[in-house]
Amino acid sequence: MPPKVPPGQELNREDDSTFKNMMKNYEAKQYKKALKLVDQVLKNNPNHAESLAMKGLVQSNLPNYNKTEAYDLVKLALSKHLKSLICWHVYGLLHRSNQNYTEAIKCYKQALKIEDNNVAILRDLAMLQTHMRDLASLTETRQKLLETKASSKVNWQMFAFAHHLQGNHDTALAILDTYEKIMGLPDTKYDASEFLLYRILIKFESGDYEGTLKLFNLYRNQIVDWDYTWLTCAECYEKLGMKEKAIETYMKLIDLNAEDNESIDALMLVIADPDKISAQYKKLRELYPKSQTIQKMEVDHSTGDEFRELATAFIKPYIVKGIPSLGSAVKSFYQTPEKSEIIGAILHGVEKEALDKETVFGVPTDKMTIVWIWTVLAHHHMRLGAPDTAAEYAEKAIEHTPTLDALYSLKAKVLKKQGKLEEAADMADTARKMDLADRFLNTECAKYMLRCNKFEEAAKIFNVFTYKPLHETWSNILDMQVMWYETELGDCLYRLGDIENSLKKYLLIDHHFKDINEDQFYFHHYISHRHNPRSYLGLLRFMDTAKNHRFYCNAAKRVVRCYLDIHKLGKEEVQKRIDEGFQHSDAEREKLLTKEQREKDKEFEVTVNYDEPLQAASKPFLAELLKYRGTELDTQLLAIELHTAMNKPVRALQNVKQALSLPGASSSAELKRLTVAFFEAVASVENQVIGDLLKTEKDAILSKFTC
Amino acid sequence: MAQEKAEKKEESTANGTEEAAEVAKKLPKNVTLSRIEKHRVEVLRVLIHATIPLAYPPRFYKMIHTQGNDWSWLAHYNNALVGAICCRFEEQNDDRMYIMILGVLEAYRRIGIASSLLRRAIKQAVETPVVKSIALHVMVTNDLAIDFYKKHGFSAIERTPKYYTNLNQDAYLLSHLTS
Numbered sequence: 001m002p003p004k005v006p007p008g009q010e011l012n013r014e015d016d017s018t019f020k021n022m023m024k025n026y027e028a029k030q031y032k033k034a035l036k037l038v039d040q041v042l043k044n045n046p047n048h049a050e051s052l053a054m055k056g057l058v059q060s061n062l063p064n065y066n067k068t069e070a071y072d073l074v075k076l077a078l079s080k081h082l083k084s085l086i087c088w089h090v091y092g093l094l095h096r097s098n099q100n101y102t103e104a105i106k107c108y109k110q111a112l113k114i115e116d117n118n119v120a121i122l123r124d125l126a127m128l129q130t131h132m133r134d135l136a137s138l139t140e141t142r143q144k145l146l147e148t149k150a151s152s153k154v155n156w157q158m159f160a161f162a163h164h165l166q167g168n169h170d171t172a173l174a175i176l177d178t179y180e181k182i183m184g185l186p187d188t189k190y191d192a193s194e195f196l197l198y199r200i201l202i203k204f205e206s207g208d209y210e211g212t213l214k215l216f217n218l219y220r221n222q223i224v225d226w227d228y229t230w231l232t233c234a235e236c237y238e239k240l241g242m243k244e245k246a247i248e249t250y251m252k253l254i255d256l257n258a259e260d261n262e263s264i265d266a267l268m269l270v271i272a273d274p275d276k277i278s279a280q281y282k283k284l285r286e287l288y289p290k291s292q293t294i295q296k297m298e299v300d301h302s303t304g305d306e307f308r309e310l311a312t313a314f315i316k317p318y319i320v321k322g323i324p325s326l327g328s329a330v331k332s333f334y335q336t337p338e339k340s341e342i343i344g345a346i347l348h349g350v351e352k353e354a355l356d357k358e359t360v361f362g363v364p365t366d367k368m369t370i371v372w373i374w375t376v377l378a379h380h381h382m383r384l385g386a387p388d389t390a391a392e393y394a395e396k397a398i399e400h401t402p403t404l405d406a407l408y409s410l411k412a413k414v415l416k417k418q419g420k421l422e423e424a425a426d427m428a429d430t431a432r433k434m435d436l437a438d439r440f441l442n443t444e445c446a447k448y449m450l451r452c453n454k455f456e457e458a459a460k461i462f463n464v465f466t467y468k469p470l471h472e473t474w475s476n477i478l479d480m481q482v483m484w485y486e487t488e489l490g491d492c493l494y495r496l497g498d499i500e501n502s503l504k505k506y507l508l509i510d511h512h513f514k515d516i517n518e519d520q521f522y523f524h525h526y527i528s529h530r531h532n533p534r535s536y537l538g539l540l541r542f543m544d545t546a547k548n549h550r551f552y553c554n555a556a557k558r559v560v561r562c563y564l565d566i567h568k569l570g571k572e573e574v575q576k577r578i579d580e581g582f583q584h585s586d587a588e589r590e591k592l593l594t595k596e597q598r599e600k601d602k603e604f605e606v607t608v609n610y611d612e613p614l615q616a617a618s619k620p621f622l623a624e625l626l627k628y629r630g631t632e633l634d635t636q637l638l639a640i641e642l643h644t645a646m647n648k649p650v651r652a653l654q655n656v657k658q659a660l661s662l663p664g665a666s667s668s669a670e671l672k673r674l675t676v677a678f679f680e681a682v683a684s685v686e687n688q689v690i691g692d693l694l695k696t697e698k699d700a701i702l703s704k705f706t707c
Numbered sequence: 708m709a710q711e712k713a714e715k716k717e718e719s720t721a722n723g724t725e726e727a728a729e730v731a732k733k734l735p736k737n738v739t740l741s742r743i744e745k746h747r748v749e750v751l752r753v754l755i756h757a758t759i760p761l762a763y764p765p766r767f768y769k770m771i772h773t774q775g776n777d778w779s780w781l782a783h784y785n786n787a788l789v790g791a792i793c794c795r796f797e798e799q800n801d802d803r804m805y806i807m808i809l810g811v812l813e814a815y816r817r818i819g820i821a822s823s824l825l826r827r828a829i830k831q832a833v834e835t836p837v838v839k840s841i842a843l844h845v846m847v848t849n850d851l852a853i854d855f856y857k858k859h860g861f862s863a864i865e866r867t868p869k870y871y872t873n874l875n876q877d878a879y880l881l882s883h884l885t886s
Contacts (some may be wrong), residue, residue, distance in 0.1 A: 403754050437747075
């Protein structure tokens with residue numbers, strides 16, 4: 001029951017209808033009209049709180065709005081009518097549009113105190129709580145929504161969903177059961193299948209594998225997604241130890257798609273025994289002779305003479321047909337020195353036959369065959385760490401057929417491996433010029449330019465495909481979230497000694513990931529109406545671990561490195577090292593932008609934290625790295641260095657131990673150096689307990705090194 | 708064999724549409740002909756640089772572009788450019804089609820690519836009424852080239868002393884009537 005309206009807040013009939021009209025316009029996104037109408041009401045009723053609040057909200061949807069002004073209006077409104085539902089709702093919406101989600105939630109909760117079953121507010125609140133992953137509160141909100149409107153299917157589904165997210169599998173299932181009894185299954189076959197599969201998913205995640213299998217059987221005539229079905233059944237069989245059934249099911253999946261490497265991997269994991277695996281691969285190859293994946297995986301698995309035989313069979317069609325991508329296709333065959341030698345023998349043998357007899361594997365060569373043989377030999381020698389030999393092959397190929405851009409790309413790569421970065425960039429440019437419509441050659445060239453620090457040249461080249469003027473290229477890169485370019489540019493600036501600007505580039509990647517996270521917000525409302533909770537679940541879980549992506553982790557490592565440098569050198573020194581050339585060209589670029597473009601670019605502004613560089617590096621960057629790349633030596637090295645600098649000896653010690661447990665770590669000179677530095681830094685630690693702990697650990701740890 | 712070829716040639720000069728089928732039939736294995744593409748002029752430059760001992764300035768390539776694609780053809784072997792013929796129409800020289808360049812990469816010679824390119828050019832000349840002949844200059848000492856063009860129905864109609872000034876060589880003007 002809404003409370004009594006305070007004095008001065010009532011509108012006469014005319015103004016009331018204007019207000020209602022204004023609300024309609026707002027909902028129809030007619031903001032200019034809404035603004036006019038609300039000003040009308042305010043002219044007669046300058047203290048009408050709800051109009052003041054709505055004015056602020058409407059303004060926030062118009063371009064060039066003043067954020068402070070909008071907030072001031074809303075706060076003023078609340079001061080006049082503290083118990084207004086609309087005012088609190090508006091305040092919440094304003095916070096939401098500025099991404100202050102915690103504040104927004106507080107406002108919505110206030111609104112709910114006034115009217116605890118307002119559906120609009122509850123729905124918005126649910127969206128926010130999902131976005132913030134406040135699952136317990138979300139469940140409460142969903143329950144309230146359901147109690148308010150039990151006839152809405154969505155409310156039932158989302159209530160179950162909330163419980164599922166929290167891990168209350170049985171509750172979620174019970175809710176869905178009740179829902180089905182009351183509402184029946186969805187109308188279309190696909191929706192019904194999704195509903196049932198969602199139930200099965202919850203059952204599976206609850207750990208009841210037998211129950212899951214029973215449900216699959218029960219619903220088998222209504223399910224349409226067999227890919228998911230077989231996959232989950234196979235996992236159930238595995239967990240229940242029903243090996244044969246698991247194998248049978250994976251074979252069904254492979255029958256659906258003979259290139260499904262995940263299913264093939266899973267199948268071989270179940271079989272476990274290497275000889276039996278070889279036999280299974282043979283069987284698969286016979287069943288699905290056209291499957292490249294199966295053939296490749298079989299070669300990967302084999303060793304010795306079997307490997308020689310299978311690798312030869314794999315390579316043969318590439319050579320006979322003259323397929324350029326053989327160099328990449330055989331990448332995985334270099335797992336061991338033994339295998340690398342075998343491949344080398346095969347390839348050199350092929351070359352000899354082609355040159356001596358003009359045949360390959362007994363098949364007559366055509367005029368171009370030798371070019372691709374030399375290409376794969378170049379790749380081969382690069383992989384063996386012999387780029388000079390690779391260069392010879394690349395040269396031979398180019399002399400033979402100088403009109404193939406792929407050969408110049410190859411030469412560029414070889415030059416890069418030889419460390420001749422400027423020549424490599426020139427060669428990449430030669431390749432690019434040979435097909436100006438090829439975007440891959442273009443961006444490869446831009447990358448090579450950045451690698452030899454030619455950032456202006458790189459921008460010019462990258463610009464060709466943006467179809468915008470040169471000075472807008474950087475804005476385009478920001479807008480399109482071209483993270484590889486930003487990272488490479490950062491690396492370039494770091495090499496030039498400019499820590500501040502390089503750090504700013506790396507921080508952009510973090511900014512983009514924030515934006516990507518924000519983008520999911522409107523899905524919370526949209527997806528709940530689409531009857532595919534499994535997709536929604538996938539989205540939420542993906543966003544939860546999005547930072548696992550290599551773009552983020554690569555940038556994070558660099559951010560930590562930069563902040564460590566800042567800590568060591570101090571702000572003044574770092575700013576002295578700013579690259580004048582870059583700064584100048586950047587300033588020139590900005591001059592040419594319009595006011596609007598500059599405003600847009602401001603959205604991507606990042607700040608370097610000079611006051612607390614180590615804290616800034618630690619959270620979130622090192623934290624995320626330890627979460628996703630904790631088993632990489634690089635990560636642990638950064639962690640040791642950072643925790644030593646932050647004076648956190650226990651943490652650093654932990655990192656040292658974790659690092660030493662990684663393969664190859666005990667021969668790492670860098671690890672030893674950091675460990676010694678760590679022990680030196682904590683030699684005079686105040687805390688007696690820690691001091692003693694370190695003393696006991698020191699000798700044991702240092703003795704583990706083999707370098 | 709030579710007589711058959713000569714007979715075939717007489718037939719095709721009489722009927723242009725048959726020539727197209729003939730040209731297609733006689734293309735060597737793995738070879739396709741095409742026009743010049745604007746975004747791949749650099750590849751053509753590389754080809755010419757690799758096959759012809761004379762340097763051509765940038766405006767030469769610009770002209771190739773702007774002539775429209777009517778007078779130049781490219782030969783590809785498995786998608787790699789291996790040969791090209793570039794001609795221009797010379798009103799000032801008695802309405803002749805003048806062959807500026809005909810070159811094939813060394814590794815791809817002796818399989819009939821140059822012949823295919825030349826036949827294609829001749830066909831175009833024959834089918835264009837205003838073109839009275841197709842012609843080119845060769846060094847008098849270039850027996851290989853002279854034999855090649857003679858096989859395709861060209862004959863020497865003029866000798867210019869010291870035409871190749873840098874090399875101090877005379878040139879023959881080889882010509883093939885087309886109307």
